[in-house]
Amino acid sequence: MLFRFLLFLSFVVVAFLPQLPHWPQLFSFLWGAGLFFLLLCFSADADSRCRLLKFSLLVVVACWAVIWGKLQLEQRLASELEGLDLRVEGTILTAKRDMLGRERFDIDVERAFRADGSAIGDFPSRVRVSRTTTKDFRSASIFRGTEVSGDLQTAAGQQDWGAEKSDIEPGMAGQGWSFWVRLKRPHGFANAQSFDYERWLLAHGIGASGYIKTAEQYPAHRIEFLDNGFQLWRAGVAQKLQQHFSSRPEVVATLVALALGQRTGLNEESQQLIQRLGLSHLLAISGLHVGLAAMFGALMGRCIGALVSAFRPLSNVGLWMGLLFGVVVALGYAWVAGLSLATQRAVIMLLVAAAWFLCYRRYSPWLAWWWSMLVVLVCQPLSVLEPGFWFSFVAVAVLMLLLRERASGWRRWWLVIKTQCLLCLCLTCLQWYLGDSVSVLSPLANLVAIPFVSLLVVPQILLALGMSLISWEGSLLLWQGAYTCLELFWWCLEQCEHRAVETLLPVPRQVTLLEMVLVVVALALLLLPWTYPSKALALLILVAIWWSPTQAARAPNIDVLDVGQGLAIVVSSDDQVLLYDTGPRFSPLFSAGEAVVKPFLTGMGVGQLKVGVISHWDNDHTGGVLVIDREFDVKQWLSSDLVTHARKVLGEGVADCLREQAFQLGAWQVYVLGHSLGDDASIDPVFKKRNNRSCVLLLEYQGFRVLLPGDIERRRELELLAHPRLQQPVDLLLAPHHGSGTSSSAAWVAQLSPRWVVFSAGYRNRYHHPQRQVWQRYLQQGSKAWVTAESGAINVTQDHLGRWKISGYRESHRRYWR
Known part of the structure; x- marks a missing residue:
């Protein structure tokens, strides 16, 4: 036991190394x-x-984990190739398209060439690129589906997509293509509690990302000899399903997800409903589905074995045939589903279980559980940091603990209900630790949905997949049956939608790792058939954790989040929080508000915002405003731009920040630096540009001064320099307009003379922010410059001696892949 734990620990230690x-x-x-x-x-x-x-x-084992990491890092794009026009030839592995017509391809690269035609030797074997096939981006507005004026939609829909627009027909997975691309090294947001995209790219072997150039001088053409027949078949099945069943997009998206492992067709509302009811595992081809395929195959094998035994009465024919068919059907299903990491884990666990059976010895099932985990880690060392890894093995452990009880009659049903409730409790604790909310209806929903999908939907899909290899027309009846069952499934979900929202269990507060370990220990004491004192101790542990005091009052703190080419700042003190802007929106299904700001606030244990500030209504500042307004109780919104229209979206409580005002935020004294004309400031020619209408905030605490000017430009800067509160230097300055050349004038930099200046800018953004002359201007003034693209989220706080310190997330949470 100790040796196996040390083997597991060696993978954990390597995964947390700052450098290999x-x-x-x-x-x-x-x-x-x-x-x-x-x-x-x-x-x-x-x-x-x-x-x-x-x-x-x-x-x-430890050396293997290191070697694996180094080999993956060596697959990354060379720094000197970033930003160059390159031609790549390869096979499209996955092709996804959103409702804006923006395509994303994962390409298995066969060859790569420079612009002069010379071949590139060391090049990533897999790259991720995007291509935009439409010029209409107005549907990307944060107000999509809301009755507001077109002027406001145009203002909010501005977005740095980083990809050229084209009217090219979309590509298909499995096709061989030659594309002109512009690539960059793997890079993602670096914030507390948010998804680590760089780790995900490393784990999936993707060594570069970028976009396809689609101008006439950069033609793309098909290379048929690079076609992958199997991937083309998968893409063809998905396309036929989408064409044949087009009345209910969410139903056909679920059908494609269960059949082929492609989960890109669900819209944001459907994904949220599935997550709230705790049914996300049903749409991911993982242990449940692979296990069902194995059981289905084993049943077929036993039937065939019974027929063989009728002619040759050998006692173990049916057993062997069941095992063989179970493994073959499960492997085939996993292969068709794309062999994702979750599917690979399930296949490994199945193969270990099959090997255990073939040993003809009575080994402990826990030994098989341990070795399955270790084999998964050997194949994918960074799995130890994946939530799905913990979901899978915790769920199997709970099932092993409970289902070893023998029960009959009504006790069997009680065992099923108890197993389902405790399994949901374990997974709810894990989701809380990860910052996700779950509905109280989750156990009941799983109790009904799991057998429904397992017994009615998945068997029809397996038969339909097998039949489609022979004849597509012959499989239509089976596809229709599975589609009808899923229509009923979605009808039931829609009936539960309002109840799911009403019974949502929000994350009570930030759960520490120690508390999570104690919860696991307590649940183990409850599950194991030990004495009543042990169960009483488990209940005491759970009650103590639930009723433990919340975290101590927060010291004055500022976090400039890493949201790419945009802005989101969290200011906190005691139990009060202010949010300044919400980051950009990248697509109808993805925004910095959902991916970065919401997890960060949830991790802080924040459920209420005292003030939310929208500096101005450009998309890179307002992309997550609807998410924040929906997920958090915002007591007051401040805005200076398009206030009348904003009130239609955020309510009548939106106040105009062009008025001079002040308020207390915990220990922070906050001053809103408005205009002397107040509501009539729009007549000033300076305010004709939206950037100059940005909300400007000055924060003070015991002589420490912070200035947040939004995207103001030089004319507004010169006006603010005459403000009585800006006649002395500031300690921390957010560089106006991300470090654009239209801002940070010499007079502005000289008068404010900041100790620290922070540039919130995206990695290799097309605007080249922060611009070199602006950067040099601050350095010559003696300021220390920080850029979110390089340092990740920037945190400014006091140490225990009361001294102010600044740090970047990438430096304080260093990992070998970033």
Whole structure:
């Protein structure tokens, strides 16, 4: 047990390394393991041999995790190739298209060339690129589907898409293509609680991302000899399903997800409903589906074995045939579903279980559970950081603990209900730890949905997939049956939608890792058939965690979040929080508000915002405003631009920040630096530009001064320099307009003379923010400059001695892949 735990721990340690050892150091470790192995060969003591063998194995496993990481890092794009026009030839592995016509391809690269035609030797084997096939982006507005004026939609719909527009026909997975692309090294947002996109790219072997150039001088053409027949078949099945069943998009999207593992067709509302009811696992091809396929195959095999046994009465034919067919059908289903990481985990667990069965020895099932986990980690060392990894193995552990009880009659139903409730409780705790909310209806929804999908939908899909290999027309009846069942499934979900919202269990507060470990221990005490004192102790632990005091009052704190080319700032003190802007919206299904701001606030244990500020209504500042307004109780919104229309969306409580005003935010004194004309400021020619109408906030605490000017430009800067509150330097300055050349004039920099200046800008953004002359201007003034694209989220707070300090998330949470 201890040895297996140490093997697991070695993967965890490597995953949290800030930097991987160099090759010479790694070889020295391997030589050390070899030396111990030699000592093992000459050792006569059995105990010594066993200890040396275990130690050598630990070293080898740790070295393998390091080697895997280094090999993945070497697959990344070389720095000198970033931003260049390159031609790549390869096969499209996945093709996804959103409702704006923006396509995203994962390409298995066969060859790559520079613009002059010379071949590139070391190039990533897989890249992710996007292509925009339409010029209409107004549907990207944050007010899509809301009755507001077209002027406001145009203002909010501005977006730096970073991809050229074209009217090219979309590509299909499995096709071979030659594209002209512009790439960059893997890069993602770096914030507390948010999704680590760089780790995800590393785990999936994607060494670069970028966009396809579609101008006439950069033609794309098909390369048929690079076509992948199997991927073309999968794409063809998905396309035929979407064409044949087009009346209910969410139903056909679920059908495609269960059949082929493609989950891109669900809109935002449908995804939220599925998540709130705790049914996300039903749409991901994982252990449940692979296990069902194995059971279906085993049943077929046992039937065939029974027929064979009728002619040759061999006692174990049916057993062997069941095992063989179960494994083959499960592997086939996983292959058709695309062999995602979740599917790979399920296949590995199935193969380990099959090997356990073939050993003909009575091993503990927990030993199989441990070895399944270790084999998964050997194949994918960074799985230890994936939520799906923990969901899978915790769920299997709960099932193993409960289903070993033997029950009959009504006790069998009670065991099913108890298993479902405790399984949902475990997964709810994990989701809380990850910052996600779950409805109280989740256990009941799973109790009904799991057998419905397992017994009625998945078997028809398996038969339909098999039949479609022979004849598509012959499989239509089965597809129709599965589609009808899913229509009923979605009808039931829609009836539960309002109840799911009403019974939503919000994340009570930030759950620490220690509390999560204690919860797991308590649940184990409840599940294991031990004495009543142990169960009473478990209940005491759970009650103590639930009623433990919330975190201490927050010290004055500022976080400039890493949201790419946009802005989102969280100011907090005591139990009061102010949010300044909400980041950009990248597509109808993805915004910084959902991906970055919401998880960050949830991780802080925030359920209410005292003030939400919209500096001005450009998309890079307002992309997540609807998400924040929906998910959090915002007591007051401030805005200076298009206030009348904003009130239609956010309510009548939106106040105009062009008026001079002040308020207290915990220990912070906040001043809104408006205009002397107040509501009539729009007649000033300076305010004709939307950027100059940005809300400007000055925060003070015990002499520490922070200025948040939004996207103001030079004319507004010159006006503000005459403000009585800006006649002395500031300690922290948010660089106006992301470091654009239209802002940060010499007079502005000289008068404010900030100690620290923060640029909120995207990695390799097309505007080249922060611009070099602006950067140099601040450095010459003696300011220390920070850029979110390089440092991640920027945190400014006080230490225990009351001294102010600034740090970047990438430096304070360093990992070897970023």
